[in-house]
Amino acid sequence: MTCTLFVHCSPHRGQAHGYRLAQEILRHISRHDAQAAVLERDLTCPALPPLDAGYAAALTGNAATNDARFTLSEHLIGELERSDRTLIALPMHNFAVPAAFKLWIDYVVRIHRSFAPTAQGKAGLLADRPTTVLVSSGGFHRGTHAQPDFLSPYVQQVLATIGIRDVTFHYLQGLTCDAATIATTLDAVRDQLRSAGLLDQPA
Template sequence: MARLLYLECSPHAGRSAGAQMLRPILDEFEAKGVRVTTRILSGPTLEPISTHYARAITSPGQPNDNAFAGSEQLIGELEHSDGVLINTPMHNFTVPAALKLWIDYVLRIGRTFVSTPDGKVGLLQDKPVLVLVRSGGACTGDDARQPDFLTPYLRHVLHTIGIGSVQFNYLAGREPPDHMWADARRNVYSFLNLLSSNGASA
């Protein structure tokens, strides 16, 4: 059985346009046997990084501390998934605060990556990731009128923990044209069909 981790990063949560497009598709694949873990990152779902956590993560040997309980849950959801679907807006040229907080809990030295003389090395198994990005204006291609720090940042973050198979799909404009939504649906179906077939053959 294929296992999908779905990260919903919009402050509108399930009411976002992207989430409303995705929900019936996810329901369809759940009916086919795909196990979907939904993590809504907006709102008070994740506690801000505390002094306790900051001290624990920089302590020698990182003792088994209850400060890591939330981090362990998020990392566990990632580890036990066969693929990740991220639905996120672009806020001020990069990831929204909710997704950044998830990253701060998941990107953890000694747990999801180690530092070596040649740089950081990821400790997690590679898996496919599809990122749907909503932006107020075009941020890629010849029509781009704003910088895109989200794509290289998120790609680097995931690579740091060992995940390099990342695809991005962009939905630009306050009301993205129909062809963008059609492309997004095709990409989501292709991604989930591949995930489902890989899960069935595992």
């Protein structure tokens, strides 16, 4: 049995283009693996609580893994450990990741738990797995007149820090443009996903 961790954080939730495209991928996986499981982590409802002084003290004080102050962090890291594929629907906010996703990162990227410090730098402690990131933006950050994209290199680096290096990005751009532009974008990304074996070929 396979398990996909589906992480999403759009304020549009189920109406977001990235979320709906991710659902197409999950249905494809289910059709080809009847035993496939999905762990869904909605970072908007309920929102994760901000890191507090207690968590920071536990982190810097090398508290035990079972310390109560790490309970939420342990749960979120456990979701990654129980899955062998990750699917992330990620809107771009002001050239970078949304605050809700950054907070998730701060809970799952934890010294001595999901990464270890070494003489050569940080070494990831989690198993690598295929990871698909659907990046949604109202503007354009690829091609002519591209806006800055700090999201992609950051996500790639931070996931590699915990051991996840098999990461592929797909870009849903121009989502505040006219309906024709949006349809063209979605069609192009679906073609990419079909080539990657994440969607069926059209009949």
